[in-house]
Amino acid sequence: xLSKKNKEALFxxxxxxxxxxxxxxxxxSALAVTASLEPAIVMGISVICVLAxxxxxxxxxxxxxxxxxxxxxQLVVVAALVIIVQQVLIAYNYDVSKQLSVFxxxxxxxxxxxxxxxxxxxxxxxxxxxLDGIGNGLGYTIVLVIVAFFRELLGSGTLFGFHVIPQWxxxxxxxxxxxxxxxxxxxxxxxxxxxxxxxxxxELQEN
Amino acid sequence: xxxxxxxxxxxxxxxxPGGKLxxxxxxxxxxxxxxxxxxxxxxxxVHIHDGNDLxxxMITVVAALVPALLFGxxxxxxxxxxxxxxxxxxxxxxxxxxLLALLPVIVVSYGVGLGIEFISAQIHHxxxxxxxxxxxxxxxxxxxxxxxxxxxxxxxxxAVIFAKEIFGxxxxxxxxxxxxxxxxxxxxxxxxxxxxxxxxxxxSALGMxxxxxxxxxxxxxxxxxxxxxxxxxxxxxxxxxxxxCLDAFIGFIPGSPGETSMIAILIGAAILLLTGIASWRxxxxxxxxxxxxAALAHALPSATYPASLLDPWTQLCLGGFAFGAVFMxxxxxxxxxxxxxxxxxxxxxxxxAILIRVYNSGYPEGMMLAILLMNAFAPLIDHCVVSSNxxxxxxxxxxxxxxx
Numbered sequence: 001x002l003s004k005k006n007k008e009a010l011f012x013x014x015x016x017x018x019x020x021x022x023x024x025x026x027x028x029s030a031l032a033v034t035a036s037l038e039p040a041i042v043m044g045i046s047v048i049c050v051l052a053x054x055x056x057x058x059x060x061x062x063x064x065x066x067x068x069x070x071x072x073x074q075l076v077v078v079a080a081l082v083i084i085v086q087q088v089l090i091a092y093n094y095d096v097s098k099q100l101s102v103f104x105x106x107x108x109x110x111x112x113x114x115x116x117x118x119x120x121x122x123x124x125x126x127x128x129x130x131l132d133g134i135g136n137g138l139g140y141t142i143v144l145v146i147v148a149f150f151r152e153l154l155g156s157g158t159l160f161g162f163h164v165i166p167q168w169x170x171x172x173x174x175x176x177x178x179x180x181x182x183x184x185x186x187x188x189x190x191x192x193x194x195x196x197x198x199x200x201x202x203e204l205q206e207n
Numbered sequence: 208x209x210x211x212x213x214x215x216x217x218x219x220x221x222x223x224p225g226g227k228l229x230x231x232x233x234x235x236x237x238x239x240x241x242x243x244x245x246x247x248x249x250x251x252x253v254h255i256h257d258g259n260d261l262x263x264x265m266i267t268v269v270a271a272l273v274p275a276l277l278f279g280x281x282x283x284x285x286x287x288x289x290x291x292x293x294x295x296x297x298x299x300x301x302x303x304x305x306l307l308a309l310l311p312v313i314v315v316s317y318g319v320g321l322g323i324e325f326i327s328a329q330i331h332h333x334x335x336x337x338x339x340x341x342x343x344x345x346x347x348x349x350x351x352x353x354x355x356x357x358x359x360x361x362x363x364x365x366a367v368i369f370a371k372e373i374f375g376x377x378x379x380x381x382x383x384x385x386x387x388x389x390x391x392x393x394x395x396x397x398x399x400x401x402x403x404x405x406x407x408x409x410x411s412a413l414g415m416x417x418x419x420x421x422x423x424x425x426x427x428x429x430x431x432x433x434x435x436x437x438x439x440x441x442x443x444x445x446x447x448x449x450x451x452c453l454d455a456f457i458g459f460i461p462g463s464p465g466e467t468s469m470i471a472i473l474i475g476a477a478i479l480l481l482t483g484i485a486s487w488r489x490x491x492x493x494x495x496x497x498x499x500x501a502a503l504a505h506a507l508p509s510a511t512y513p514a515s516l517l518d519p520w521t522q523l524c525l526g527g528f529a530f531g532a533v534f535m536x537x538x539x540x541x542x543x544x545x546x547x548x549x550x551x552x553x554x555x556x557x558x559x560a561i562l563i564r565v566y567n568s569g570y571p572e573g574m575m576l577a578i579l580l581m582n583a584f585a586p587l588i589d590h591c592v593v594s595s596n597x598x599x600x601x602x603x604x605x606x607x608x609x610x611x
Contacts, residue, residue: 173355173357175358175396175398177361177395177396178396178397179394179395182394188369
């Protein structure tokens with residue numbers, strides 16, 4: 001079940017081959033949905049589901065898909081899964097789906113999906129493809145959660161909507177940093193995470 | 208002096224590689240070049256012999272800032288005592304109050320900025336650069352006096368790290384570091400950076416000048432008043448008396464410490480231009496661009512945009528326009544470097560500053576955003592100027608070949 005190759009497919013994307021930190025994919029949604037933790041986590045779970053199942057479906061179809069139209073086939077599969085996820089969210093978590101607005105729909109255009117389908121699912125059997133989808137989705141989610149943690153903590157003084165910065169600080173002149181709520185700061189936060197990540201993994205550093 | 212030289216020579220070995228304090232080598236180098244003229248000469252290439260170096264350039268800019276700094280201190284005190292109804296008090300008391308109010312900001316700005324530069328230089332084993340000398344004095348001059356010190360500290364740290372050090376330190380930054388500090392504060396803590404409570408210090412400074420604010424007090428800057436005015440834009444000072452363009456020219460209006468007095472800024476501009484430190488092309492074209500855009504806005508007045516009712520000269524005297532034009536736009540690192548490019552760069556800064564000021568009701572003042580925007584475009588302008596020059600010369604050479 002978990003041979004060495006499968007383990008790599010599952011665990012490499014968490015750090016060494018992280019889709020956001022190393023391949024710099026899926027940045028737009030990482031900027032858009034990370035103003036607070038809850039939508040970031042929901043977005044992460046949605047991407048994990050779509051990525052894992054689209055990987056499996058494409059992997060099953062990989063020998064029957066004509067090469068010329070493979071992108072269209074991949075898009076149709078992804079779009080179908082995204083619509084399912086969107087409907088489930090509207091049904092069970094309406095508030096968060098309102099917050100995420102178009103960004104659930106835009107999972108279709110998330111580069112990580114097309115990247116994994118093209119690079120992995122088209123050449124591998126369903127089980128490794130499934131693991132690869134889970135791994136990459138998790139790698140994406142981890143980054144989203146870290147970014148959202150700092151943005152929500154410093155920007156709103158809350159975590160999951162609960163006030164964590166004590167009133168005492170506000171009484172003594174502390175103020176929330178409005179810039180953390182804006183998109184530029186998400187970019188800088190991602191940049192800082194990439195900075196820390198590369199300084200810890202020397203083999204990733206470019207010259 | 209000789210004793211100091213001997214002392215420096217004596218402690219030198221312990222700072223060199225292998226010594227006990229080798230990690231602090233750049234601190235030693237920094238102190239030595241600060242105290243004595245460096246003795247090192249270049250051995251290769253062609254060089255112009257000139258006593259001017261980065262330190263002297265920086266010190267000249269700081270000297271040019273001194274009039275604005277001193278007047279800023281006086282004006283802080285003047286506005287304060289006006290607000291608490293003691294405008295008859297002597298000018299020296301006012302100046303002293305302003306000094307006490309501004310000094311902590313200067314200390315914080317230099318402490319945080321130089322601290323980060325020192326640490327960064329030690330980590331990378333590089334020389335300590337003098338670039339922060341000017342930035343450190345610009346920051347207190349463009350940050351509203353009521354900004355809490357910790358906010359200034361956070362913003363300075365952010366600007367030095369993210370606008371300067373990660374681009375490679377002094378001389379490599381794309382954006383003006385002092386303006387990034389202000390922009391960070393502006394977007395992170397908007398309530399502290401505009402409105403009635405930002406620009407006039409009401410409470411006592413280090414125990415001096417306590418008093419009760421008079422009833423007619425309003426802390427809005429002239430530009431802030433104009434932005435919210437209906438019909439004819441009439442400007443008043445902080446106790447409700449009308450002010451004229453001349454008051455704004457001399458500088459008795461609320462605002463960031465360095466920006467209020469046009470006269471003090473013009474003295475600084477004269478120093479910069481006479482010593483050849485700043486580019487007159489940029490400076491003049493900023494004023495021309497601003498004047499042109501203000502005249503255009505004034506020619507098409509609209510009640511929707513009250514700032515368009517101001518006459519062009521008043522536009523230039525108000526807010527941070529003059530300060531930005533003289534000290535920020537002319538930053539040789541972030542500005543355009545080709546001569547034609549400098550005209551375009553300056554002109555667009557002036558135009559954008561007034562454009563934002565008049566037609567964007569969200570921002571009463573546009574100088575900061577205009578300069579930062581053009582900082583981003585300066586390399587592109589230079590690139591276009593250089594490549595068009597190359598093309599022109601290539602055409603000329605081709606024509607000459609044909610003639611022959």
